[in-house]
Amino acid sequence: MSNACAFAIQALDAFDAPRIAAHLLRLAPEDRSARFAAGLVTDTTICRYVGSMRFGHDALFGLVDANAQVVGLAHGCVFEVQGRSRIEAAFSVDDGLRGLGLGTRLMRALDAFASVRDMAAVVGLCASRNLAMRRIFERAGMQLTRADDEVHAMRCLQPLTGHGPVLSGRSGKLACRG
Ligand SMILES: CC(C)(COP(=O)(O)OP(=O)(O)OC[C@H]1O[C@@H](n2cnc3c(N)ncnc32)[C@H](O)[C@@H]1OP(=O)(O)O)[C@@H](O)C(=O)NCCC(=O)NCCS
Numbered sequence: 001m002s003n004a005c006a007f008a009i010q011a012l013d014a015f016d017a018p019r020i021a022a023h024l025l026r027l028a029p030e031d032r033s034a035r036f037a038a039g040l041v042t043d044t045t046i047c048r049y050v051g052s053m054r055f056g057h058d059a060l061f062g063l064v065d066a067n068a069q070v071v072g073l074a075h076g077c078v079f080e081v082q083g084r085s086r087i088e089a090a091f092s093v094d095d096g097l098r099g100l101g102l103g104t105r106l107m108r109a110l111d112a113f114a115s116v117r118d119m120a121a122v123v124g125l126c127a128s129r130n131l132a133m134r135r136i137f138e139r140a141g142m143q144l145t146r147a148d149d150e151v152h153a154m155r156c157l158q159p160l161t162g163h164g165p166v167l168s169g170r171s172g173k174l175a176c177r178g
Contacts, residue, residue: 004100009109012060019070021050027092034130035092059113063102071097074106084120107140118160124153
């Protein structure tokens with residue numbers, strides 16, 4: 001039985017590309033589809049994806065085991081909306097290590113990354129049947145919106161200046177500053 005504490009979370013850089021690829025290539029076809037929101041995800045697609053990672057720009061955190069193997073990955077893709085950064089979160093954990101809270105730990109690492117950089121929001125996307133991923137988003141305080149068979153998750157972050165979120169539009173829904 002694996003102990004969740006036996007895994008460290010590390011920020012990854014370009015030197016880690018081979019062990020990131022090894023982790024993603026271990027994912028079963030259905031997990032690849034869930035992770036990349038795509039039909040068939042081939043080995044070539046995964047290698048191309050790893051080759052295009054923006055180390056030093058995006059958030060890339062790995063769960064690393066005692067043998068220095070990457071057994072889980074959080075990729076927070078940074079993008080700009082109206083001059084402020086947001087992060088789009090995507091996760092994967094090795095099949096045999098699920099249900100131990102590792103995905104939740106990766107989500108916390110991305111949250112911390114976004115907060116420290118004063119980002120406007122954390123967003124995510126998963127299939128509506130992906131109950132584990134939905135639960136992770138929920139526990140991170142994200143608001144979930146269902147659109148057909150997808151779930152969009154979003155949480156606005158408080159600006160470090162101390163100003164709170166704003167209410168906007170006729171619906172009065174919470175909107176992110178910036
Ligand atoms: C989604 C994924 C990253 C979750 O990783 P994980 O390490 O198993 O997540 P956790 O152990 O932190 O579990 C998260 C929550 O989901 C719950 N959960 C796990 N599997 C579940 C399932 N099959 N059905 C319902 N809930 C489930 C857990 O109980 C936990 O809830 P809790 O905090 O209330 O106890 C992992 O399943 C995975 O890699 N899937 C394939 C790729 C993928 O779908 N990525 C998401 C797209 S971005």
